[in-house]
Amino acid sequence: MVGQLVAEPATRREGYLKVGTMPDGTAVRLPAVLINGRHPGKTLYIQAISDGDELNGIAVIHKILRTVMPEQLHGRIIAVPIVNFHAFHAKQAFSPVDNRKMNRCFPGRRDGTSSERIAHRLFHHAVQQADYCLDLHQGGVQPMIDEVRVRVDQKHTLHKACLELARVFGIGHILDQKGPKGQLAQAAPEVGIPTIDPELGGTHGWDAASIEKGVRGVRNVLQYYQFISGTPEIPEQQIVVKKFVPLVSNEGGFVYYRAELSEHLTASQPIADICDVFGNVRESIASPVEGVFWAKPIYPMVASGGTVGKIGTPIGYL
Ligand SMILES: [Zn+2]
Numbered sequence: 001m002v003g004q005l006v007a008e009p010a011t012r013r014e015g016y017l018k019v020g021t022m023p024d025g026t027a028v029r030l031p032a033v034l035i036n037g038r039h040p041g042k043t044l045y046i047q048a049i050s051d052g053d054e055l056n057g058i059a060v061i062h063k064i065l066r067t068v069m070p071e072q073l074h075g076r077i078i079a080v081p082i083v084n085f086h087a088f089h090a091k092q093a094f095s096p097v098d099n100r101k102m103n104r105c106f107p108g109r110r111d112g113t114s115s116e117r118i119a120h121r122l123f124h125h126a127v128q129q130a131d132y133c134l135d136l137h138q139g140g141v142q143p144m145i146d147e148v149r150v151r152v153d154q155k156h157t158l159h160k161a162c163l164e165l166a167r168v169f170g171i172g173h174i175l176d177q178k179g180p181k182g183q184l185a186q187a188a189p190e191v192g193i194p195t196i197d198p199e200l201g202g203t204h205g206w207d208a209a210s211i212e213k214g215v216r217g218v219r220n221v222l223q224y225y226q227f228i229s230g231t232p233e234i235p236e237q238q239i240v241v242k243k244f245v246p247l248v249s250n251e252g253g254f255v256y257y258r259a260e261l262s263e264h265l266t267a268s269q270p271i272a273d274i275c276d277v278f279g280n281v282r283e284s285i286a287s288p289v290e291g292v293f294w295a296k297p298i299y300p301m302v303a304s305g306g307t308v309g310k311i312g313t314p315i316g317y318l
Helices: 056-067 087-091 114-125 158-170 182-188 209-223
Strands: 011-022 028-034 039-049 074-080 132-135 147-150 173-176 195-199 239-241 243-248 253-257 268-273 281-286 289-293 307-313
Touching: 011 114, 028 087, 028 114, 039 056, 039 209, 056 074, 056 132, 114 182, 114 268, 132 182, 132 209, 158 173, 158 182, 158 195, 158 209, 182 195, 182 243, 239 289, 243 289, 268 307
Parallel strands: 039 074, 039 132, 132 195, 147 173, 173 239
Antiparallel strands: 011 028, 028 074, 147 195, 243 307, 253 268, 268 281, 289 307
């Protein structure tokens, strides 16, 4: 049962979870799907669009919902395809109602701001039922590699379980770093639910390649934890980094990249040339560390002191 949503064994129900009201009294409702498998088992919670402009996750959920049959399912899947209602409708990351980032609001507050109230309803009426939790994100509209984040401290009792979930998702790159307070990937482990934050690329609209990897990742989780039959496709070796180092430009100008995202960079490897508006190269930016070229801004221009990319470091393997 999710809010008012109830599904008998071997059935699937679609409905809405009321999380607030608009100024005119119209209900603010989050779509929710509950698939209750024919066979007993665990519960997977999966959500998308916690940041309003991160759309790849909803396409992943759609594809999973089209292919997982309740007759074959062990346990339950709870899917919430759109979490940040107000931000999604405004086509932006943050909620325009309280200007908050939803992924700093979990587990929410009953008497909080609009985003905190939505987080609270969701956390208490859906997330808390889960044995595993997937919070699908991406690098906003900025180009980023496909990766998975573990957001609890390495001393946390669920750190191992979260890292294992990240490995099983199997996208090839993992950030293992305690995140800021209020992330679902921290709040859910606090109540005993292993949780990861898959980051499926970064783009405006949909990116087919990132969506495919996300679908593979969710299916891996469903297969590995025995919700559905089949063999997960988990890479033999995956890269794990602990932090990001920014690539800072001293000059303002236009950025001509000399390295590709996901490239393994050596320390002092040239990453980008900065050209002035007349086309003269003013600066060549080298990587300050060995690492993976992780993310870059959407536009190839920078003001002095701005960043032209992020490097994931140090490189470890899992
Ligand atoms: Zn996000």
